[in-house]
Amino acid sequence: MSSIPLAGARLDPRLRLVMLFLVPGFIGHTIQLTAEDVPWDHGAWERYWWTPGWHLFVDPWVVVAIAVMLGLAVIGMGGTAAWDAPCRRVIEPRSARLWAMGVIVLYAAHYLTYPFRIRNHMSHMLASTGVIGIAWLLLAVREGRLDPRRADRLAMDGVALITCVTYFFAGLHKLNASFTNIAVDAEGNSIVGSSAVDGLRTFFLYGDLGTHPPAWLRYVAAWGTIVIETCVPVIAWRVRRLRFLAVSILCAFHVPHVAVMDVADYPMIASSFYPALFSRAEARIYAPYFRPSRWNVLGAAVGVAIQVWFIPWWGRLTIFGIFVLAFWGWSLASIAHAIASRRARRGKADAGRGRGATAVSSKPSG
Amino acid sequence: MTASSTTGERAARVAIGVWALLWACNDALPYFGGRDDSCQTMFSSLEWGLTPDGRSWNNHLVLPQLMVFDAWLNIELRDVSIEGEPRDRRERALYRWIQRPGRDRNIEAVRVAVDRLCEHHAVRFSFRRELMPPSAEWETTRWTPESFGPEIDACHDPSVGSPRWWVPVRLFETDMPSPDAPISDAGSP
Numbered sequence: 170m171s172s173i174p175l176a177g178a179r180l181d182p183r184l185r186l187v188m189l190f191l192v193p194g195f196i197g198h199t200i201q202l203t204a205e206d207v208p209w210d211h212g213a214w215e216r217y218w219w220t221p222g223w224h225l226f227v228d229p230w231v232v233v234a235i236a237v238m239l240g241l242a243v244i245g246m247g248g249t250a251a252w253d254a255p256c257r258r259v260i261e262p263r264s265a266r267l268w269a270m271g272v273i274v275l276y277a278a279h280y281l282t283y284p285f286r287i288r289n290h291m292s293h294m295l296a297s298t299g300v301i302g303i304a305w306l307l308l309a310v311r312e313g314r315l316d317p318r319r320a321d322r323l324a325m326d327g328v329a330l331i332t333c334v335t336y337f338f339a340g341l342h343k344l345n346a347s348f349t350n351i352a353v354d355a356e357g358n359s360i361v362g363s364s365a366v367d368g369l370r371t372f373f374l375y376g377d378l379g380t381h382p383p384a385w386l387r388y389v390a391a392w393g394t395i396v397i398e399t400c401v402p403v404i405a406w407r408v409r410r411l412r413f414l415a416v417s418i419l420c421a422f423h424v425p426h427v428a429v430m431d432v433a434d435y436p437m438i439a440s441s442f443y444p445a446l447f448s449r450a451e452a453r454i455y456a457p458y459f460r461p462s463r464w465n466v467l468g469a470a471v472g473v474a475i476q477v478w479f480i481p482w483w484g485r486l487t488i489f490g491i492f493v494l495a496f497w498g499w500s501l502a503s504i505a506h507a508i509a510s511r512r513a514r515r516g517k518a519d520a521g522r523g524r525g526a527t528a529v530s531s532k533p534s535g
Numbered sequence: 536m537t538a539s540s541t542t543g544e545r546a547a548r549v550a551i552g553v554w555a556l557l558w559a560c561n562d563a564l565p566y567f568g569g570r571d572d573s574c575q576t577m578f579s580s581l582e583w584g585l586t587p588d589g590r591s592w593n594n595h596l597v598l599p600q601l602m603v604f605d606a607w608l609n610i611e612l613r614d615v616s617i618e619g620e621p622r623d624r625r626e627r628a629l630y631r632w633i634q635r636p637g638r639d640r641n642i643e644a645v646r647v648a649v650d651r652l653c654e655h656h657a658v659r660f661s662f663r664r665e666l667m668p669p670s671a672e673w674e675t676t677r678w679t680p681e682s683f684g685p686e687i688d689a690c691h692d693p694s695v696g697s698p699r700w701w702v703p704v705r706l707f708e709t710d711m712p713s714p715d716a717p718i719s720d721a722g723s724p
Contacts, residue, residue, distance in 0.1 A: 214624075214628070215628035215631070215632070216628075216709070217628075218625045218628045218629055218632075218647075218648070218651065219628070219629060219632050219633075219644050219647055219648045219709060220644065220647070220705050220709055221643045221644055221646070221647045221698060221699075221702065221704075221705055221706070221709075222702075222703060222704045222705050223700075223703045223704070225647065225651075280704070281703045281704065283704065285705070286572055286573075286705060286708075287572045287573040287704045287705060288572075288573055289573050289574075289575055289577050291573055292558075292561065292573040292574065293575075296554070296555075296558040296561075299554060300551055300554050300555070303547070303550050303551060303554055304547050304550075304551060307543065307546050307547040307550050308543050308544065308547050310543075311542060311543030311546050311547075312543040319544060323544065323547050323548065323551065326548075326551065327551040327554070327555070330551065330552075330555045331554075331555060331558055334555055334558055334559050334562070335558070335562070335575060338559070338562035338563070338574070338575045339575040339577070339579070341598075342562075342565065342575060342576045342579040342581045342595075343578075343579045343580070343581070344595060344596050344597060344598075345579065345580060345581050345582075345593070345594045345595045345596055346594040346595075346596060347580035347581075347582065347594050348579060348580040348581070349596070361580070362580055363580055364578040364579065364580050365580075368578065435577075
């Protein structure tokens with residue numbers, strides 16, 4: 170692999186954002202796993218032995234060592250992606266792709282040796298990082314070199330596809346008699362345990378919005394969830410004109426998960442892969458607008474305000490949730506700023522052309 | 536673009552498609568009794584099981600249920616006897632877990648525990664399957680549980696003594712309070 174040259178070596182701007190966003194994603198992953206599984210607890214050591222899985226073939230210290238090495242690789246990936254130095258070869262310490270390959274391999278090892286519950290975000294992460302590794306590896310092996318532009322483009326196409334499949338199945342599973350049943354008892358709880366109805370009620374309670382969400386809103390919560398999860402990621406990926414709107418809807422859809430369900434890790438990790446839904450050109454245009462501006466500071470403030478308003482209790486992921494909503498507010502406002510600036514410039518240019526045309530037409534002839 | 540690069544890109548695209556297909560298969564596993572952990576069923580209220588007469592069921596509006604795997608199955612143990620004393624910390628943990636009353640245990644977790652205990656001990660118990668009726672009937676018709684089978688030598692019964700080692704990770708909750716267990720037994724292990 171070290172002999173495989175990189176022709177022009179900067180990262181695809183989408184891939185760079187994915188690598189950077191995965192750093193907080195891994196922080197959320199770590200907080201959730203350590204908070205829920207408490208690996209240093211006596212009970213966890215006991216559970217290790219009756220939980221099925223390949224961790225039983227290795228000593229516990231190996232599982233811990235893989236997790237620690239993964240953490241170091243993530244730090245390396247984040248640092249090198251932030252720096253994005255040009256590299257001539259794949260194996261150079263400052264090559265973000267090298268660190269990313271380390272993350273991909275170690276994450277697979279971490280997944281296959283994790284001795285407790287495998288979370289949804291873990292499989293999503295395995296599938297998404299795995300597809301990047303597969304794209305790079307196959308190109309490098311078949312061509313004897315890694316053309317970064319094509320390799321990263323393929324990787325981003327793969328990540329977008331995995332994102333769409335993930336959301337599609339999350340929506341498909343919800344197309345069931347319990348989730349879509351909006352009947353409630355006298356206290357407003359779902360009579361069949363619909364997560365949509367109970368989740369909406371929780372959102373209402375902690376947001377001081379009332380105790381009994383209206384029936385129409387329960388319909389929207391149930392069927393809207395299914396429609397959003399099955400359709401919106403595909404729209405975001407394939408319909409350029411609706412892309413920003415679709416990604417904004419996805420973020421808004423996840424707000425209750427972050428705000429009142431204390432599961433900020435999954436939304437953060439899912440959103441880490443959203444840059445793959447954009448085109449390379451869009452990412453290049455939007456990237457400079459992520460620098461601090463009135464727009465994104467205001468967006469982040471709105472995100473923080475939402476989380477602070479809805480905080481149900483100080484859970485293990487509450488502070489991380491504040492960060493996630495601030496991050497989304499910042500990101501969406503930055504993109505909105507970029508779109509608004511381009512529209513304003515285009516409007517001025519059109520006006521300029523219009524004045525020019527008027528001037529030309531008003532020129533006396535002859 | 537050269538011919539070889541086209542080939543490489545094509546191969547990569549095929550591999551990405553296969554990977555995405557595998558990912559889709561993983562997420563479809565609940566409909567085959569194959570997985571609940573980490574296949575996007577979170578907060579979905581999706582339920583599945585077997586009726587007492589052996590029919591697969593789920594509450595999905597469109598997709599059928601076909602129980603190809605038994606990894607989803609919980610069993611209730613009775614009259615557990617393990618020959619000899621635990622030799623180390625690992626065996627003590629397994630002893631405690633497999634003998635704890637008031638728990639339904641995932642069959643794959645039982646297989647793992649039995650496999651390890653049988654390295655140095657004889658393990659005997661009787662068990663019954665915990666079948667789940669369709670949730671629509673749950674409130675009105677409490678189903679009659681299966682009766683316990685005869686006591687078996689678990690170490691020589693592949694249905695409870697041979698783990699599926701080709702499965703790399705946990706697929707279902709390892710144990711949960713038995714529906715008939717008193718409240719005091721309903722805590723987590």
